Amino acid sequence: MAMTIRDIAREAGVSTATVSRALRGLPNVDPVTREKVRQVAERLDYVVSPAASRLASGRAGSIAVITPYIARWYFARVLSGIEGVLQASDLDLLLSSIGDPGETGHVPPHRKLRRRVDGFLVISLPTETEGVSEIFDLDQPVVLIDTDHDGCSSIGIDDVAGARMAVQHLINLGHERIALISGRPRPTPFRPEDNRFIGYRDTMVEAGLRIDPDLEACGHFTIEGGERAMTSLLARANPPTAVFAMSDEMAFGALRSLRAHGLEPGRDVSVVGFDGHEMSEHLDLTTVVQPVEEIGARAARLLLARLDDPQAPPKHDVLPLDMVVRGSTALRRR
Amino acid sequence: MAMTIRDIAREAGVSTATVSRALRGLPNVDPVTREKVRQVAERLDYVVSPAASRLASGRAGSIAVITPYIARWYFARVLSGIEGVLQASDLDLLLSSIGDPGETGHVPPHRKLRRRVDGFLVISLPTETEGVSEIFDLDQPVVLIDTDHDGCSSIGIDDVAGARMAVQHLINLGHERIALISGRPRPTPFRPEDNRFIGYRDTMVEAGLRIDPDLEACGHFTIEGGERAMTSLLARANPPTAVFAMSDEMAFGALRSLRAHGLEPGRDVSVVGFDGHEMSEHLDLTTVVQPVEEIGARAARLLLARLDDPQAPPKHDVLPLDMVVRGSTALRRR
DNA sequence: TTGTACGCGTTATCAC
């Protein structure tokens, strides 16, 4: 039933070696021979056996994408960007989600993936995550998204600068009590959270504003979390007039909380998000826009490049950010 | 460097055959021997070579998920559900997106995936889609989500019933001019769209209401599309007092359009969505809730079952729907 | 430019 390389060789009147060379586009094959082999292969509907090919060549023919989540907005989009690039390559995309480090059901991917991929693409996960840290010892190419590590290519955005844009925007509007809706309690192993905090802190300090610990709340990067965070911020003795949320989804929750308290975003409390989520336009949310799919695409290309030439030095790409100002931010009312 | 089964055999003082049996948990192995082999393998950090194993066994050790989109809400969640189940199995998850049929860049997956997977999981794509239809000839197990096909297991929801719930709800509120925001122009090869239309139409007809072709607009399952659709519906000579959108994202767009026209959802025009998107709660949207992750999980289990026993008859699961009533729907004002 | 022949690391079929 299934054709083998021998069937093609016999039918084309050449050796299996020639078939292999011809089909893979290797040099030193007579154009006529190559064409003939191609046609026979086509006619007999031949496809190489990946298992055999991989065993013989030593290449796994696939790369693994390791991500904490699949369904969350940011991760789904990055994944989409990756897939778009890999689609055109001849590598399989193995998907492996891992969940938050420390969570139950957290599966260390390095055991499942050992010997089965040619390289790794890791989204957002801290390098010291259990199951991720072991990957570096495999000495296979690894590309990191949103963080970096010795010897690995990496890609991301300038989170410090992004947070600065957001906070400076609020400062320019006259706000002084600017709250922060962060993700997890610090210290967190997630690089973007740390950096966005640094951007927030430094911009505040440089503007001569006080960092009030009372003006920070964790939103855990979910809508509900953002809502709870905003609600608790509003309950402070001296509530903020503006909020910088580390993600759009948390900002959405914040907007909702404001409305639930009879406050109007922009007019009563200014809110800036971070991501460029499609819904931000529809919720009239000012936000720092990052090129999410492009991050995934570039990451995939970095990995392909390293697969191509493992000796090449690691590259570190930083993608530009943008800010879209909408109705959720406005001049502070006096 | 990399350990082979022979290294383990030598070290454990047994044959490679015994190592293979012991490690795979096959019967007819002395418990003592098995334990010894296990320990040696553990100590030497041995992992089987998937390529060799696959070549020898004839099993590919992986399944392919074929989806039109990765980043869209519904698909990302289904994918997440699938991955959750496959994580625990020993199968790799190969991800392949395909885009809308007919679009440019549309890559037929059957060529890339031939001989490389043990089964397919197809999300939403019509069975006649180029690149999908060929899969059925591979006689490998296929599980279809949101559609079905001879000999394949399938899973989905009762879209007709879902649409009925939505429309009946609007009728109960006294609405008569109920518009429909559909996906693509009919006839569409996507089953859910057809069925949701049928549910809409039948419910209208049974209530003695007229189906006005002027009260249908396509929203292409995007927020922007939904917004445009609503806008065009509002421009009709005799605009609707209520709208059923085939997806939450289109409903979000519709809400936005209403607000842009100074209309308040619920009070002026009632809107029902379909999906149970998290944002629907925050936008106060009444919606038909489907168990999206569960759909993916069940689909994966159906495939695992078929892989386990290819002779078993195909199963067809239908998951229950729910409706959450919120502020976007209200009694028709007279 | 082409062909021969060996090796890749397992699994599976036998015997024992």
Added chain:
DNA sequence: GTGATAACGCGTACAA
């Protein structure tokens, strides 16, 4: 319960 050993299908030195 265990051990030889023949596939599995392809890549690739090496020879021609």
